[in-house]
Amino acid sequence: MSLPSRYNPNEVEPRILSRWEETGWVCNPKSGKKPFSIVIPPPNVTGSLHMGHALNNTLQDIVIRYKRMDGYEACWFPGTDHAGIATQVLVEMELAKEGKTRKDLGRDAFLARVWQWKEKYGNTIVEQLKALGCSCDWSRLRFTLDPGLSRAVRTAFVQLYREGLIYRDEYLINWCPRCETALSDLEVEHEEVSGHLYFVRYPLEDGGYVTVATTRPETMLGDTALAVNPHDGRHKHLIGRRAILPVLGRKLPIVAAEEVDPEFGTGVLKITPAHDPVDFQIAQRLGLPAVNVLNEDGTINTNGGPFAGLERFQAREALVEGLRAEGLLEKITPYKHAVGHCERCHTMVEPRLSLQWFVRMKPLAEPAIRVVQEGKIRFIPERWTKVYLEWLENIRDWCISRQLWWGHRIPAWYGPDGKIFVAMDEEEARKLAHAHYGEEVVLCQDEDVLDTWFSSALWPFSVMGWPEETEELRTFYPTDLLVTGFDILFFWVARMVMMGLHFLNEVPFREVFIHPVIVDERGQKMSKSRGNVVDPLELIATYGADALRLAMAHVSGKGRAARYSPVLLDEMRDFLNKVWNMARFILTNTADLPPGLNWRGRSLAWEDRWILSRLQAVIASVRNYLERYAFHLAAETLYHFVWDEVCDWYLEMAKVRLYGEDAEARRTAQLVLRTALTHVVHLLHPFTPFLTEEIGEHLDLRVSRGSYPKPEEYLRDPEAERVLGVFQELVREVRAMRAELGLDPAEELELVVTSGSQASLLLGDLRGALARLARVQPCWAPGRENMENAARGLAGDVTFFLRLPGEMDWSAIRSRIQRNLNKVEGELAGLEARLANPGFREKAPEEVVKQTEAQARELRARRTRLLRFLAG
């Protein structure tokens, strides 16, 4: 067998991928195995894999592979999201290159164009997920606009409407003048901008004027009142009087409202109910009229009088100039404030009064709060619980209608008099209308579509076929785990909980693992405009998917932000190469191993007992970490076990028997090596599925379908661990002395052991390994006190001399011993101070006291020996 000495993921991964493609990861809800399920956070159908996806999906795949190997019917439901506004904006930009708008095409042609786009790009993200190694049940791939899922959306809408939880109303919403649609509160990003505060004089009807400060003077065209705080003594006299709106001349009552902040501006607030949330609230309470002055595209409408038709910021300038000319502009001061921007196109949004559909959230939020308080859903890390609860406790109604074309069209039809008929389809609406009017009438469907997140909220059960009562729902709902970033905690997670509880009376998932977002090397958010985006596909091309996955596992434990670091990728690639070479070594050195043999019942070497013992500990802790979703700790544990323990020690020690004369001993070593390799590839498989599957092929194993190792307690062997501990210390000590004395590392030296409780083992069973790893010829001279041309050494309680080839620099040895002594004395002083403290003996657990005493004893003995060496 000839295997390349470097692991080449570019050659291996496509091959393994096509193997997986043949069999797939199809789940059987009726297998009778214990189910375990995850639904994917559906990526945008036209999207391309970014680092966030890489992290998110790697973690899901680690869990799903682990559970699958651990005997569960583990089903990962994949799918894509139509991503209403995001996709539509994308296609509109494409159209803009041709100098067209969606309105030029009309609704049907535009939609055809988006579908075309979807057909063209919709599969790339799926292929990319596969390339990352994701073992989704691809036979269950769903898309939020599929007929089945669209039916789920209509079903949910109709039911919520009939329950009074969806209503249509004129309300102040966030409006994006570029997208020309309403946005939910969550789709607005607040950003600090440097603007201006304009101080405008409003003449009073009975003489004089009052000054009002505003950041958006153009909205004054929609003013219908002025307001002051009732407790503000400065302005009390104004209440009940009337001001005159500049430019338009409208009479504005001056009212009192608690909401007015006396500290802001002059303490007099202009009330523009159609364009400001606070003003809207005040106006609603006091019954003030609202005047909308903005068109859908952000230009001033006819209510704006002379400014009608002007773009909003041009209107602002024109208006300010006019005011200045009339002496009504008192001053302009710089002002920093938070302004809302459209999440998608980054245009400044306008609060705008319009007729929209809303979901009444309070009744839905209450159960969603309860299940988390009762622990039916658990957040990991736990601190997200509070964030979730606080949002739900202060929730506001959700504006779900969007003036877009790409999405689920709202299943509402209007009669000639505007009467609303909400139904599953037009036929049903017609029946309702007929029943209502007693005759056939012309119905027209609502033009709007639903917020993308409406369908996403149903995702955990719509992918399983709801509203049908499917086998999938019976078996896999509720799902076990949701893996997602905190950025969509409110958008998605909270809404899924609400909808899951409402429609299935059961939580959609039991645990939510919240992972960080990936940021660039300097800690900056990755974005196209910053130009700091790292493309995971390029990383896969350079390092392989496994290396990327391991890197993702390593950063998964970060708090909010995980810094991308190319060094980490290098490190992971090196590790994979290490695993590959470990496998290569074991495979080539066990090629002659007859099948069917087992190390059990054979006489094991100390190192065999040691590595088997360590293996059990590693299996136990990796499983434990995986159960806690501590992916970084699991990965790190395996990294160090493989590299430090298996490769650096066990493999090197096993070489003595592999290359030795004793055929039986050689067999044993081969068998234990095989066991170690088999276990390691299985343990690693969820993290690095390609490499481990590839190695498995050489072992005639299908690792991806294998069992996750379970610890076997009886193989824990504290005695072997102690023995190997001393062995390692001795080897390290000899190596260190050699290095510090500047001796040729290859030259074999005589090692004379003079005392130590493990001496007979070191010179007996472990002699060959000692000779090989320390490059020495060991011999036994009990009690010997002195030796010419030799360096004294100490490892644990083993004292020894290292015979030197000639005249040596003794000061180097003495300073080494002195350094050791200093360290020992420092540690000892600490321990003794602790032991001398009566509080410690009284209050510390007995175990700790005993352990400390033993350590102190050991250090004292060591100190004595070192002192003797220095003297001698």
Next chain:
RNA sequence: GGGCGAGUAGCUCAGGGGCAGAGCAUCCGGCUUACAUCCGGAAGGCCAGAGGUUCGAAUCCUCUCUCGCCCA
């Protein structure tokens, strides 16, 4: 304004009441028949600062500073 996270070796970060860790970088030495993407050795830290709790604090509590984020 409210809340959250981070601050540990030169760099990137683990750890989270009982002896301060890793990788990279640095320095010294090695192509030793799995791997130079490697092996061996070394050096490097007042665990941001100040108080407190405790027999014992990098770890828990309070405050402060710096950076980042979320919500309003």
